Amino acid sequence: MSAVHEPLLASRRDVLKSAFAGAATAALATPVGDASAADPFAGATVAFDKANQSRLPPWAFTQPLVVPRILRPRAIGQFPDIDGQPVFLPDDPVPVGRTFHGIAREWSETPAAWEAYGCNPTLTGAAAWEDRQKCFRQIPRLDGIAAHFAIDPQQDSIKYLGTGSMPNWNAFPIKCYRIPMVEALLPLRPDAAFPARVFTYGGTAPGPMLRMRIGQPVVVRFDNRLDTETSVHFHGGHNPSHADGFPVFYVLPGKQRDYFWPNIVPLERVPEPGPQGPYAPALTEAQSTVWYHDHAMDITAFNASKGLSGMMQVFSDWELHLLRTGVLPSVGEASVTDPDQDGLAAGVEDPARPGYYLREPGKEPFFNPFDIPLVLQDKIIDRNTGQIVYDPEAHNGYLGDTFFANGVAWPVARVGDRKYRLRILDGANARVYRLRILSEADFIRSQQAGLSADELAAAARPFLQIGKDSWMWSQALERTSVVLAMANRADLIVDFGGMVRDVPPEAGPQVFYLVNTMPQFDGRGPKGKLDDGGDPRVLPLPFDVPGRPLVELDRPIALVKFVVERETAEFKRAHPDASIVAGKRLMENRRRIPDADVVAVREFVFERGKGAWQINGRFYDPTIANAAPQIASTGQRDGRDCAEEWVLRNGGGGWWHPIHIHLESHQLVSYEKDFPADDRIGPVDAVPVRPPIAPVDVTADIPNTELVANHDTTILGPNTTARIRMRFRTWPGPFVFHCHNLEHEDMRMMFNFEVVPDPAQDPNVAPAARSHGNAVTLGGRDPAAPAGPVGELPWEQPPVPPTPVREAGEFLIDPRGPRPPR
């Protein structure tokens, strides 16, 4: 690698050192904060100047961007090598498969619903494991042979021919990781007097990055050494209930749990059944950009604000093909190889950072200095103590005054003059970002004089978007901005080479800023001015659509500074630039879920209620199922595959709610916006407008590429209604969907859906037979307590005090609105 890329490879430790050096020289502890009586921070040592969020501290862009290091598995092996074995010796004797939530059946037994896939539910252990290689079918294995794909320029489509293939389950041996959740001292601002106590995965925030491969199962043991209960959610994945971060499947303090992420491609019924039967892997649903974060009940927002989140990447063979052939930025062969794929390799671990890979080609799996993950977050940092402040206004949605990328406040990144892939995650609790890239001159102009929305749009440098959330899109779209709600990911290609093409090399390194132009001053959502009560007209549609008026910050908030340096001709020859251009076909389109497959339509209204947050007039209750969709494999009707349509409606009040549904990706069917209702919501009193005045179908405003793609989080702006479709596949058991404004989620804007194998099963009729892992463990039977407490089986530790069945049986399905007096 050239010197240009070295800062990107800087270890976290180097950065800590430099940050501490800065802290030492900074004037220690100048108290800030106004002591006026009206100020909620009166007498405190923090101040959040919300009107001036774009103002930068003098040390902004002096700390280098850190790219999270890649964690190395502790053990790799086939099922019999791992199951019941103490693979984390010497420090941890507990065998794998013995600390799952409940006794996760899908680890060593076969859920009955998989019979439809051809699985044999009577098999157990290694035999069941091997059996799945048949029932989860084959997925294409590329091995550098593009002939496995037919690219048809006429039809503008890409077809998998499926000649070289590998099992969708267990194509490679199981990787076992161990991640302690620990409090660590990390300096978050160089002008703060002390480092912050941060809740971390493995000592860093964001946590270590995991790079996984489709077809390679993974077990991660999370070991909780924090003073808080946690639950780890694999966001954007397709994983068993017990490994999905269900809110009350805790990892309690001092305890550990194994999370089993099979990394399979879900199955779908195909129009023309092949020799393997009616199901085939839905290859367009292979994940790419995913993340993990805390999901513990009532306290997710607090835990996440204190640091519990991290990025992950999953590689399908199709994506590896795009990397190997140079369509996507890569360094060629090193970017598509994993030295630990089949077993622990020698000499790949960093002796300076045990447990992590050396960041070198051929050592780090899928090594790629041109693929930069960016976790965007904002936090309030107390300048006197250096601590993360979770301020009392946070219950509306926590906003911060310090802007982080990958845990570094206002970092600078040195990049070469070429195309980079930026995989950006909105990892904030409650901040919606509208991202643009500005040249240094335009950015300075904006800070000095302010730029109108039109001027910003004209000045913004175009980039390509190639994916949203976990999944790549079917083609690359050119954009000049991208709206990211909480939990959304944007997979972008930024051509820094193109941006400096017209600048003579003698001019030296060129500077560009990634900026946020979204005006937002509280957890309600974007609004024009600090003193407004919330104005839904600021961003009428929560999509990046041209031609709709919107308000942007005239002084955008800079997030990351990019310094573009010229690469040598020799370096460019060794590492050719990526070939991707706007309009490039990247994948097949996902097949639309047809009307005929929809067996249920459900409506969910998300709104403020009684000072907290409700869905359909109800608060979240972990012990009941609010919906019980049938598992898709058992829902065949005339040979079709069952699906549901959900109507997600924003109940009003000017609030923004990004709705995240676990387990499955959803397709957007339509998006409606009641524009006249926006005018009715005054700038102060935000009362829901009912009934809708004149909703307009704005689906056509959304590019088709984005519409038919996969989503895991769809933002509901004020007075909007989204119709989505999805299938519920593979994993029975309880999952949640909720608002990803984490404070709204904690204040109960969350519902359970229980995927049931048997369409006749109503999980609320017999609460003991559902919930908290029982359905996927002993089929709901608890031999020790036939009447059954609701909750996890008491095989190791019940995570919550069991709720008697008779209590869970009350108030199951309330009518909407106030309960009649008893």
Place this chain on the structure above:
Amino acid sequence: MPPPLAGSIPTSRLLDRLPDLALLNHRGETVRLVGDLLAGRAVVITAMYTTCRGSCPVTSQRLADVRGALWPIFGRRLSILSFTLEPEVDTPEKLRDYAAAYGADARAENLPDWQFLTGSPTAIERMRRGLGLFDLDPAVDRDPARHAAVLLCGNPDHDRWSLLPSGLRAGLLVEGIRRIAGFTFEQRYGIRA
């Protein structure tokens, strides 16, 4: 619980940032917000006013319902704090009458402490805003009749806080309060560590 880190790093908990305001309880005693009511205690805090015909009676009844269940878990370490949104009107005497309706006028042997608080309008306002019990919408915030039916549950020492809707059924409320506000593993999770 894991051992605390070396004490050289200062904290920035809500407890550290709140002013130690002087308040009056329904027994007519002067109490300090931080020193008497929050430090070292587990708390359930809610806003009310005695003439409320909206959510307050429901919230207060729910607190009366769960008070007995919280005693064996917390004993004297838990306080329920109901502060008035109308300090000009709600004198300690009025609060005592209101408390009597929920069996909270006198100290009880086998029930957690429940105090009803008033004070100078400035002190009440600073406490309310400091605890975050206000509405973003100024029109809603000015109107006591539209205040939120939520319980701020927390452990100020551990800086663990959660706002629970008071409309949750009693079993869920008790589980949430003990888990968020508990000092020990057993208090929080009902399991011996």
